[in-house]
Amino acid sequence: xNKITIRDVADKAGVSISTVHQALNGKKGVGEETRKRIQxxxxxxxYQPNPMASSLKRKTRQIGILLPNSSYxxxxxxxxxxxxxxxxxxxxxxxxxxxxxxENPTRIYKRVYAALEExxxxxxxxxxxxxxxxxxxxEEFYARDIAVSLLGADMPGSHRIYCVMPxxxxxxxxxxxxxLSRIPPYxxxxxxxxxxxxxxxxxxxxxxxxxxxxNGAANNIYRCNTWDEKDESYLEILHMISRPDVAACCSVLSxxxxxxxxxxxxxxxxxxxxxxxxxxxxxxxxxxxxxVFNNLIQKxxxxxxxxxxxxxxxxxxxxxxxxxxxxxxxxxVVFRSNLSMYLNKSYRSLLR
Numbered sequence: 001x002n003k004i005t006i007r008d009v010a011d012k013a014g015v016s017i018s019t020v021h022q023a024l025n026g027k028k029g030v031g032e033e034t035r036k037r038i039q040x041x042x043x044x045x046x047y048q049p050n051p052m053a054s055s056l057k058r059k060t061r062q063i064g065i066l067l068p069n070s071s072y073x074x075x076x077x078x079x080x081x082x083x084x085x086x087x088x089x090x091x092x093x094x095x096x097x098x099x100x101x102x103e104n105p106t107r108i109y110k111r112v113y114a115a116l117e118e119x120x121x122x123x124x125x126x127x128x129x130x131x132x133x134x135x136x137x138x139e140e141f142y143a144r145d146i147a148v149s150l151l152g153a154d155m156p157g158s159h160r161i162y163c164v165m166p167x168x169x170x171x172x173x174x175x176x177x178x179x180l181s182r183i184p185p186y187x188x189x190x191x192x193x194x195x196x197x198x199x200x201x202x203x204x205x206x207x208x209x210x211x212x213x214x215n216g217a218a219n220n221i222y223r224c225n226t227w228d229e230k231d232e233s234y235l236e237i238l239h240m241i242s243r244p245d246v247a248a249c250c251s252v253l254s255x256x257x258x259x260x261x262x263x264x265x266x267x268x269x270x271x272x273x274x275x276x277x278x279x280x281x282x283x284x285x286x287x288x289x290x291x292v293f294n295n296l297i298q299k300x301x302x303x304x305x306x307x308x309x310x311x312x313x314x315x316x317x318x319x320x321x322x323x324x325x326x327x328x329x330x331x332x333v334v335f336r337s338n339l340s341m342y343l344n345k346s347y348r349s350l351l352r
Contacts (some may be wrong), residue, residue: 004045004046004047006020006021006047006049006050008047009038009041009042009045009047012041012044013038013041015034015038015102016161016321017145018161018319019034019321020038020042020073021319023035023038024038024039024042024049027288029075034165036152040160040254043196045255048123058307059091060091060092060093061091061122061123061313061316061317062095062119062120062121062122062123063092063093063094063095063121063122063123063124063125063144063309063312063316064096064097064112064113064115064116064119064121064124064125065077065080065094065095065096065097065125065309065312066099066108066124066125066126066127067097067098067099067125067126067127067151067284067305068098068099068100068101068127069098069099069100070101070254071279071281071282071283072254072279072281073301075280075302075305076301076302076305077098077303077305078302078305079302079303079306079309080125080305080306082302082306083212084309091317092313092316092317093119093220094333095115095119095121097111097112099111101228104119105132108132109132109133112124112132112255116144121146122145122146122147122317123146123147123148123149123312123315124146124147124148124149125149125150125308125309125312126148126150126151127150127151127152127153128150128153128158128160128163128262129152129155129200130155130197135157137166138155138159139157141158142159143158147161147312147315148160148161149161149163149308149309149311149312149315150163150308151163151164151165151305151308152165152166152172152200152305153165153200154326158165160328161315161322161324161325162308162311162312162315162322162325163198163312163325163326163327164304164307164308164326164327164328164329165221165304165327165328165329166200166299166304166329166330166331167202167205167328168199168200168207169210170192170207170331171207171252171297171299171331172203172204172205172206172207172208172209172210172211172252173207173208173210173211174207174297174331175207175208175250175252175274176207176211176212176215176217177211178250178274178294178295178333179248179250179274180211180212180215180217180219181292182248182274183247183274184327185218185272186219186245187219187245187246187247187248188219188220188221188222188243188245188246188247188248189219189220189222189247189248190222190224190237190240190241190243190246190248190249190273191208191221191222191224191244191249191250191252191262192224192226192237192249192251192252192256192257192259193205193223193225193252194225194226194227194251194253194256195227196225197226198227200252201227201252203292204273205252205302208252210220219247220245222243222246224236224237224240224256225251226259227255228255229255233259234259234262234263237256237259237260238263238266238267241260241263241267241269242263242267246269246273247273247274248274249264249274249275250276250277251260251276251277251278252278252280252324253278253279254278254281254284255278257277257278257279257281257283257287257293258281258283258284260275261275261277261283261284261287261293264287264292265292270290270291270292271291271292275292275293275294276294276296276297277295277297278296278298278299279296279297279298279299279301279309280296280334280342280343282319282349284296285343286349288339289334291336294335295335296334297331297332297334298331298334298342299329300329300331300332303329304329307327307329318324
């Protein structure tokens with residue numbers, strides 16, 4: 001017979017591996033009823049704890065950080081590195097696996113699996129809207145007992161231990177409220193709506209539309225579904241902004257915000273058309289300072305990176321199941337008047 005493992009007990013009891021570990025070792029954080037149920041399942045299956053398990057706490061844990069290498073994710077990376085550098089004497093070795101927006105997915109995929117084999121990764125931090133992995137990959141990670149922590153979006157079927165993300169629908173509603181407060185009811189709105197197949201973009205748009213409908217707004221909305229910085233995308237946005245009836249504009253993502261800002265300047269509509277961009281990239285910050293954008297909405301990428309890796313490390317090192325296992329970080333409206341606060345490193349430690 002195959003040896004009964006802690007995963008077998010967890011699957012049978014319908015709980016996480018860390019919960020089984022806590023229950024069978026008398027640790028806090030598990031209710032008495034759940035503890036008894038787990039012990040009963042362990043006895044039924046004949047589970048025998050590994051006497052060497054306690055030594056695992058002293059073992060160096062291997063984790064991989066699989067995130068894009070882009071202006072938005074620069075701040076996510078900073079959050080990850082700040083946490084890893086803030087904990088003294090931590091037996092964690094981190095393998096960074098950055099990838100570019102235009103990089104061949106097959107190359108990225110091969111690099112990740114090479115790291116899994118060579119480094120014997122026990123955990124990975126990855127974006128929840130990543131299209132690199134199939135359902136079969138997530139099942140393989142689960143079978144290998146690789147802990148997964150997600151950023152930016154949840155991924156059904158990933159068996160993740162934790163997910164930290166913004167509330168995209170709230171962001172969309174906030175954008176709509178900002179625009180409606182500044183334009184007449186007959187003014188049209190130019191909306192850079194991103195990729196409708198990506199949940200984060202689609203949910204921002206959904207929140208935007210819901211707010212407009214709930215408040216009886218009859219403003220005409222022009223949509224542009226682009227999500228890169230190619231010339232074709234810029235020309236599409238430029239054409240949309242050039243319409244004479246456009247009174248306001250906004251973008252659900254950072255890349256299109258950059259193109260939107262350029263289009264406003266090229267058409268001479270900066271300081272005329274009310275504009276709201278997304279995220280604090282260098283270009284978008286410059287547009288805000290110049291008055292091209294009236295506001296930016298930042299999705300707190302620093303907190304996403306910091307909390308995402310923190311909960312992954314604590315799960316591996318301490319057997320601590322994140323509670324809750326899904327957390328929404330607050331998004332905030334940035335004005336020229338408070339921009340300096342978001343660029344000041346000392347404020348980032350607050351994990352706003």
